Amino acid sequence: MQQTRTMEVGTGLFALLGIGALFFLTTQTTGNNDFDAEETFTVEARFDNVGSLKKRAPVSMSGVTIGRVTDIRFDSGSLEAVVSFVVDSQYDQIPDDSDASILTAGLLGSQYIGLTAGGSEFYLEDGSEVLFTQSAIVLENIIGKFLIGGPPQDEEE
Amino acid sequence: MFRDIYVTFQGFLRNFGAMCLFLLRLVQYTPSVLVKRFSLVTYQVYNAGALSIVIIMISGLFVGGVLGLQAYSNLERFNAEDTTGIFAGFALIKEIGPVITALLFAGRAGTSLASEIGLMKATDQLSAMEMMAVDPLRYVAVPRFLGGVISMPLLTAVFTTVGLLGAHLVAVELLGVDVGAYWQQLQSALDMEDVYEGIIKSVVFGIIASLLAVWEGYNSVPTAEGVGRATTRTVVITAIAVLVFDFMITAWIL
Numbered sequence: 001m002q003q004t005r006t007m008e009v010g011t012g013l014f015a016l017l018g019i020g021a022l023f024f025l026t027t028q029t030t031g032n033n034d035f036d037a038e039e040t041f042t043v044e045a046r047f048d049n050v051g052s053l054k055k056r057a058p059v060s061m062s063g064v065t066i067g068r069v070t071d072i073r074f075d076s077g078s079l080e081a082v083v084s085f086v087v088d089s090q091y092d093q094i095p096d097d098s099d100a101s102i103l104t105a106g107l108l109g110s111q112y113i114g115l116t117a118g119g120s121e122f123y124l125e126d127g128s129e130v131l132f133t134q135s136a137i138v139l140e141n142i143i144g145k146f147l148i149g150g151p152p153q154d155e156e157e
Numbered sequence: 158m159f160r161d162i163y164v165t166f167q168g169f170l171r172n173f174g175a176m177c178l179f180l181l182r183l184v185q186y187t188p189s190v191l192v193k194r195f196s197l198v199t200y201q202v203y204n205a206g207a208l209s210i211v212i213i214m215i216s217g218l219f220v221g222g223v224l225g226l227q228a229y230s231n232l233e234r235f236n237a238e239d240t241t242g243i244f245a246g247f248a249l250i251k252e253i254g255p256v257i258t259a260l261l262f263a264g265r266a267g268t269s270l271a272s273e274i275g276l277m278k279a280t281d282q283l284s285a286m287e288m289m290a291v292d293p294l295r296y297v298a299v300p301r302f303l304g305g306v307i308s309m310p311l312l313t314a315v316f317t318t319v320g321l322l323g324a325h326l327v328a329v330e331l332l333g334v335d336v337g338a339y340w341q342q343l344q345s346a347l348d349m350e351d352v353y354e355g356i357i358k359s360v361v362f363g364i365i366a367s368l369l370a371v372w373e374g375y376n377s378v379p380t381a382e383g384v385g386r387a388t389t390r391t392v393v394i395t396a397i398a399v400l401v402f403d404f405m406i407t408a409w410i411l
């Protein structure tokens with residue numbers, strides 16, 4: 001009897017530890033930077049160069065993730081990259097003249113879209129397009145320009 | 158000479174095929190054992206899992222600690238010691254946690270399963286069960302197999318968690334990495350998929366290690382020497398199989 005009890009206590013303790021550890025791994029080690037909203041609206045933006053932007057990259061405003069890139073394709077008509085991204089529906093008061101730029105998290109981090117608020121009284125809605133965009137900064141280009149002709153002051157944007 | 162190779166190859170195929178059939182029979186009996194004989198499974202979870210927890214935790218602590226040390230001393234050269242957490246986390250969760258736990262499990266629990274079943278066979282206990290119309294596969298093999306399969310993911314999770322804490326201990330407490338940087342960098346770099354990869358690996362390794370241990374014990378030559386050989390073979394084959402499958406799963410997931 002005594003032995004059965006030790007065994008049961010041991011097994012219970014083991015199972016509890018294991019499940020606790022699994023819980024720790026799944027909740028504490030992964031970031032909640034995964035954007036997860038139930039209702040979203042889709043916005044498009046055209047860039048000359050998207051750099052190494054990828055699908056599922058975050059879209060952030062003031063540093064808060066409010067959306068995610070859903071599609072990146074090339075428009076052979078206008079020779080531009082078209083990026084579609086979804087934004088959480090609760091942020092429905094973003095001015096429609098806001099500026100979208102492709103930024104890099106940290107020096108060598110992954111790229112994301114940063115929105116900077118404009119001053120318009122009209123808001124972005126499903127299917128609208130961000131008109132003011134700034135392409136990704138390609139490190140190689142900057143280094144190249146720096147090596148050849150001093151600081152890149154005449155960059156055409 | 159070609160004939161020898163052919164015979165060896167044929168023997169390997171026969172062994173391998175018989176093991177696959179053995180696995181299928183284990184899986185076939187699994188539902189009925191889980192429903193009717195659950196206490197047998199619980200006992201094996203205790204035997205394979207709960208009794209392995211001490212070696213798993215101590216190993217995890219030191220493996221995590223050494224990862225923290227190595228990561229720190231190398232990343233320090235690039236002034237990137239804040240990313241020690243990423244290094245230790247990725248290594249532990251995706252590779253080292255599942256693999257070392259499987260190897261330790263093979264050494265601690267696999268050998269005891271193989272030698273226990275082998276000794277049962279050598280002392281004619283399995284034949285005695287058959288005489289009493291008790292299926293030894295159902296009463297001896299399946300509970301041990303299930304006990305291992307249930308224990309492995311839990312042991313891996315414990316190992317990885319303790320390892321992360323060990324790396325934290327070395328990097329943050331001893332070497333002075335910022336505690337916020339350690340965990341925040343880790344959290345922003347790791348995705349749910351990385352944790353799932355570790356869990357998938359631990360489940361697969363659990364099946365491999367338990368199957369091989371039970372199979373080797375069940376098919377050992379019923380002598381003292383045969384049991385010893387079965388125990389050795391369990392460790393050797395499990396180690397090879399785990400490392401090969403680790404490569405295959407990684408290649409498949411990436």
